[in-house]
Amino acid sequence: MDEVGRIFGDVGLGVFQLSLSRPVERxxxxxxxxxxxxxxxxxxxDLKRKSDLNLERARQLSPxxxxxxxxxxxxxxxxxxxxxxxxxxxxxxxPFRSGARVxxxxxxxxxxxxxxxxxxSSGAYVGLLRNHGLRVELDIxxxxxRHVSVLxxxxGGKSYLLGVLIEELLRHKVTxxxxxxxxxxxxLRVPAEKNGAHARFGVESQGFGRQIQEFSPDVTLNPSAKPLAFSLRHIEPRELLIFMGLPNVKAFLAPLKGLIESVAATNPEYTVRDLIHAAERLEGVAGETLHERLEYLEQTKLLAPQGxxxxxxxxxxxxxxINLRGVAVDVQELVVARIASTLFESLKRKLIPPLFLVVEEAHNFAPQQGTATCSRVLKNIASEGRKFGLGLCVVTQRAARIDKSVLSQCNTQLILQVTNPLDLRAIAQSIEGLTDGMTSMIQSLPVGTALVTGGGYHTPLFCEVRPRATRHGGESVQVVDN
Ligand SMILES: Nc1ncnc2c1ncn2[C@@H]1O[C@H](COP(=O)(O)OP(=O)(O)OP(=O)(O)O)[C@@H](O)[C@H]1O
Ligand SMILES: [Mg+2]
Structure with a gap:
């Protein structure tokens, strides 16, 4: 047994002070x-060095x-x-006795x-307990x-860690x-190049190409993806204006509604091209703009008679x-709103298997202030999704800017380095069992170390994240060559 110190002073039930005979890390x-x-x-x-050097003596010391x-x-x-x-x-x-060995x-x-x-069969191996060789396996x-947040x-390493988590979920065939x-x-399709860390953590490099499929509203920019399209008939005129890049132009709402009604009356399976023909017959600025924007919409191929x-x-x-690279922010919100609500409704009707919905940059999709088109459905999923087998994982660099009702529903938190005081406060307020010592440690965590709370563990623990089995896709862009 490796003795490191003795308890001293008044001893409480949950906390005590000790004098250390050997240095031990916080x-x-x-x-x-x-x-x-x-x-x-x-x-x-916490640690403190107590010394007999007072101010008076320190001042008397010469250089x-x-x-x-x-x-x-x-x-x-x-x-x-x-x-x-x-x-x-x-x-x-x-309480322990004063003088007891530690x-x-x-x-x-x-x-x-x-x-x-x-x-x-139910563990997601995310890394090793810091300074120990013990595996940290989260209960899938x-x-x-019970939902997850990555902060x-x-x-700080959010996308890297999320990549680790998704590798584990895929190994366990979680949708x-x-x-x-x-x-x-x-x-995630591409195996990682192996390095020394892979052996230390016992990780094999492996690609998941067979279990990954990719969709994007913009397949020109993202050629590895299949086109993502929504059914034109199920889009409200108001939403259609957002897809057309005219989000706040109410003046176009009535003419667009008129267009849709006239076209749908003769052909319920109408296409964007049919709307364009109808817009050609419309006079004035509204007709011209709608015509031009519908042409743009047709090019995006986002809307089709069959989505x-x-x-x-x-x-x-x-x-x-759902690859949204290069897609306008308001269109991203609509895409997320459509997908999240379709998944939620389908799960309620048991049309699809239980699944895990991951939302990167979640402060944009469920903001604390202002609204995003998809906020409401994400809040509903956070509060009710688990009843229907819909798990949510939100990833954000701004814990203070994400909707607090969403954040507080996440029972597993994976926290890497956070330094912004507002974000730290938001984290401390939304997580039970986080001590002041831990909150202050979060500020100086090295890249690759995470504080894990929940996930089947009753006490927060520090985890060295394991290396990726697949290549990490979020490398920083070099501005100047080394
Ligand atoms: N566990 C880790 N082991 C090794 N390298 C890591 C680890 N975590 C992160 N990195 C490295 O740190 C860099 C930043 O990581 P990452 O892209 O995951 O950050 P992020 O928090 O997602 O950032 P952003 O908010 O900009 O999306 C990456 O280049 C990655 O290679
Ligand atoms: Mg990232």
Whole structure:
């Protein structure tokens, strides 16, 4: 047993102070022997060096003088608990004694109390417990049933980690639909180039080409995708104006409605071309503009008499990428609104298998302030989706800007480095069990380390994210060559 210090002072039930005889890093696991229940797992939450060098003496030191300083390393530790005979995590009901020895926790105790066990058929292996070789496997049923958020500042590693998660879901044949605004996830088809980290984490490089299908409203820009089209008959005139790039031009609403009614009266299977012919007969500015914008709409091929069918869009055990690269923001919102509501309605009627809907850049699609066309349906999915087998995963670089009712419904959070105080506050407010020590650690997390809360674990833990089995598609663009 590796003794690292002693408890001192007044000892509480959940927190105690210790003087350290050896340096231990913040966040490290410790153990203290409880008289009734044996070893109890604790975690070092904060550290301070106390010294006898006061201001007076420090000021008397001349440049170059060696200071003789008596110092002690003091720590604040938090009690995590022990497993009782029923396998439940319990906190001791009597405080530890002052003077009690504190040890570095053994791996077997950490694994037992944190619940780091192999979940084989239901575990998503996302990485290793920081500073330990223990696998962190999230419970896939919890992920899908209780929603997930991935939060970090820009460049913090969100898309990388999400790629890891999707690889795991595909290995377990979980159906996914991924809203991919930057076209980053097509690289899930391509095996990663192996490096030293792959061996350390026990990861094989592997492509998922057979389980990925990609759709995009713009196949000219995104040639690897199949065209995504919506059924013209099911689009409201107001939505049609957004697709036409005329979102706020109310003056065109009535003429457009008139056009649609006149065309649909003779041909219910009408096309955009039929609307264009009808617009040619319309006089004035409205006629001209509608004609021109309908020509544009026809080119986008976004609307057809028959839209992309649900059967094509969702395939059991596969991931569908909705690649929105190069698509105007308001059209992106409409696409997300249409897809999210179609999936939700279809799941309610059990037409498709349970699935995981991933929304990247979610602060744009479910903003806290203002509205996006798709906000309402995403909020409904966050609050009711799990009853119907629709899991939601929101990814954002601005925790403060995403709708809080969506964020607080996410029971698993994967948090990488966040430095913005407003985002940190939003995170602290929406997550139970996050200590002040952890919140401050989030600010200095290195790229590739995540704080995981939920996912089948009862206490938040730090995880070194495993390397990708597939190539990461969100590499930063080099402005100047090295
Ligand atoms: N676990 C990791 N291991 C190795 N490299 C990583 C890891 N996580 C992130 N990176 C690297 O860090 C960079 C940024 O990661 P990523 O693209 O995932 O950031 P992001 O949070 O999605 O950023 P943005 O908000 O701009 O989309 C990438 O180039 C990636 O290669
Ligand atoms: Mg990203």
């Amino acid at each position: 966040g490290e696991y410790l153990s203290v022997e409880d008289e009734l229940h044996g070893p109890v797992l604790c975690q070092l939450d 170059g003088d060696e200071a003789t300083v008596q110092e002690t390393l003091l720590g604040t530790a938090r009690v995590i608990g022990y497993r009782d005979a029923q396998g439940l995590v319990k906190l001791p009901t009597i 040890y570095r926790a053994e791996e077997s105790l950490i694994a037992e109390v944190l619940g780091l066990k192999r979940r084989a 049923n919890q992920l899908v049933q 970090a500042k820009t460049g 996914c639909v991924i809203i991919d605004p930057h076209g980053e996830y097509g690289s 992309t069918s649900l059967k094509e869009l969702v395939k059991k055990g596969e991931a569908t990428l």
